[in-house]
Amino acid sequence: MQKNRLPVVGAFVIAGLLLFSVGLFLIGDRRMMFSDTFEVYAEFSQLAGLQSRAMVRVAGMNAGEVETIQLPATPSARFRVKLRVREDLHQLLRLDSVASIQTDGLVGNRYVQVDSGTDGSPRVEAHGTIRSREPFDLAAMFERMTETVDLVTTTIKDVKVGVDAALTALSTTATDAQTLINDIGTEVRAITTSSQKVTADLQVIVAGVRQGRGSLGKLANDDEFYDKVKAIAGEAERAVGNLREASESARDAIKDFRGDKGPVNSVVGDLQQSLVAARETLSDLADNSEALKRNFLFRGFFNRRGYFDLDDISVEDYRRGALETKDRQVLRVWVSSAVLFETDASGRERLTDDGRARLDSAMAPFVDYSRNTPFVIEGYAPGATRDAQFLLSRSRAQMVRDYLVGKFGLDAGHVATMPLGHEAAASPANGQWDGVALAVFVEKTSR
Amino acid sequence: MTMTVERHTASAAGGEERECAVRLDHVTKSFGSRRVLDDISLDVAEGRGFVILGRSGTGKSVALRHIVGLVRPDSGRVFVRGDEISALSGEPLARVRRQIGFLFQSAALFDSISVGENVAFPMRRHTPWPEAEIRDRVMAKLQSVGLDQDYEKMPGDLSGGMRKRAGLARAMALDPALLLVDEPSAGLDPITCEEIDELLLGLKQQQGTTLVVVTHNIPSARKLGDELVMLHEGRIAAQGPVQVLEQSDDPLVRAFMASSHSG
Amino acid sequence: MLELARSRAATHLASVGEFAVFAGNAARQSLVPPFELQETVRQLYELGLRSAPLIAASGLAVGVVLSMHTRASLERFGAESMIPAGLAMALVRETGPLTAGLLLSGRIGAGIGAELGAMRVTEQIDALEASAVDAFRYLVVTRVVACVIAVPILTTIMNFAGILGGFIAERAATGMSLGLYFERAFSLINATDYVPATMKTMVFGFLIATVSSFLGFNTTSGTEGVGRASTRAVVLSSISIIVANVVLVRLIFFLFPEAAG
Ligand SMILES: Nc1ncnc2c1ncn2[C@@H]1O[C@H](COP(=O)(O)OP(=O)(O)OP(=O)(O)O)[C@@H](O)[C@H]1O
């Protein structure tokens, strides 16, 4: 009979067993069935879905697995996670090593990342406990950011009430002050509006993410996004810090008005200084909440809703007509610096009453357009150098913007400034302009 | 152990069954509602030739299958060389069967192995013989049925008569004491038929093999049959040596015996 | 009418009972000697080794196709790096065992059903019995043992061929190296995903062999019966595998809760 089949069949069976063991070995490689290991513990109050058998990486290297997870006995206690780690990586685990729960790619497979410690620090003993960082939880972070923005809003409101009160008290004392009151009041209102908007937008986003829908929900699974959001969280924290400081100094500034050195006893110059200080503080504050709003996360959101982040458009692009598309055209009103500005004692330009009146009338054709129509204040200024032109045209545009936003209750998010120097291709005065131009980009169909 | 015990019981129960190679004791068998064997009793003496005759479909093959234990009677008992084969199973049954050679009516060659391997199969299963000896014996068996050129052929490549002869070679492989053959000459030419008859006769005379032969070939029956039995409609119509059947009162039996039809 | 239906149901129930006894005997006798070693080896050759090309080729094709599908869906989430792991996980846990099981119930089931059926109607099984050979042990137990051994091996071949197929597709798409591919492929698989899923195919092998042996062994009515036995062997062993798989997966999840994760 065909006895010569025995070797072939034997080879078949052995090859099958070998192949099976290769699979086992490829798994076992990670499972460390075949190498020396030791145990350490890490504690987390949040597991973020970590399960036993999950991978452990030491400094990014596959180094073992989660063996067991002990449940906390009380709400304040933490999960105690037992990690089994390859013995040959023991020297990397120092007392200052930090364990954290990370996500591997999209599917949400969790693993424990252990950063290697520093050389000076002693080794973690077997069965010892290493430090841990709580896992990053997107929903929690959004919540924190909402809180942060709420804090911004309340702080600004506080400050505004204080400043308004101070300014009301002052309003009768000096005419110079009147101008500043106006300016500051405008600014404070602007900040408040924009902050409230940020808050509202954030809440929309957070709700969306919670329900797991929308493009943010998808992005939430992305590594790159994860890093960015972490950066935002950091920024937000810093912003809160700055805001606290800002509000402190704002309060101090306001106290100065009211205290013994208040308006009654002090000269106009002091008062002016104080108000300038307050104004600068509030500018910082505005920058902070603007920064928050302009972050990656929100930028996409605003853009999608038809907002234009003009920070993204360079002066060159703007000149080339970046905002004028096939269904949008520009309407411009040119206002000359002669009407608008006067130079004060310290050599700074400021708006004149005539200038304000001129701007009010110039706005007349624009108020009909919807609030999200892009509105750009173009600043133009002569100057010896391009730098000087840029600086002056910027400060002009900003001054006009601040005034208009305050006066017409415009949405600070929609009104941009664009410092354009001396050149003005479309100008009624030989390709140059000295002053500002109010530009609105309207839909062609809306005409 | 159990085997010996059973054998003793069987012998003790049968008493005189020692000299009987095969004994059917009131065997009745039905398939569905059709009674194929109806209270059949017959004895086959050791070393004799026993021929079963009968028209097609009367249950000759079924009777033969009873003897080798492939079919069990509904009632009655079947003894083979003192063992009640109709009551055995497992190893005791196998032990009885090793003494029996069986040629199926359809030859029933194992068609996944060659003709030679078919003949070698019982040897490989039941003897410790070395390969060379097995090969010699297989060649001898094949030669005796005239198939010595066809060792390597596959059963599917054989003619009907060749299959029958290969089947006979396999049935004789272990030189059984009891050889059951179902129509050995069916499909054979007269000359080959005669050769087969001579072969079987030789076995009986020289080795004392008991033959139970089912055949329609009256010349064969006359030559091989020390005793003949004629089955008809599940019953024994006539039994005895050739002369007895020839002088039977039953016209059917006389007609049967008078025919010289072969095959 | 009712009478007829009732007697039909009774026949079916009776054959289920007969099958249970048949399978029980096969299981018991495969564990106690004497073992028909030579015939088992022959069956391992016929049923196992000769199925390997079919299984390997199907595995490759399944791997390529699975890889292309996972790519299409994972790409959308920027998770292409998960393709090897996802593919290997799907293959090792379920696709490999079940596909191999079904393919083999086609090839092996039809083979056993037809071969034993033919042996039954041409009296070869009777001839075995008449030669003092335990036909059940010689024909059925050997096939059952061969299948129980061969099906897990063939499943393993299927798994690896599938992963290799996935690698070929991945290589064509991104030029990934074999080493990295295999590392990624096995990065998510646990022993509890791999070992029980492969071992459960022993049950598949047992079912394929017993169901089709049962049908072949009990073939009646000549050549037509052989054809019917072979067809029913394929149909019934496929169904029994699919049903058994549900139970087995449940059982594995119960025994190895980690495998459910
Ligand atoms: N396994 C079986 N199941 C049902 N019926 C059977 C079976 N075996 C035989 N029969 C029936 O028993 C009867 C006798 O069959 P048997 O084969 O013994 O006939 P026979 O005498 O050998 O005829 P022939 O000379 O044609 O071979 C037949 O009617 C047959 O249909």
Ligand SMILES: [Mg+2]
């Ligand atoms: Mg017959």
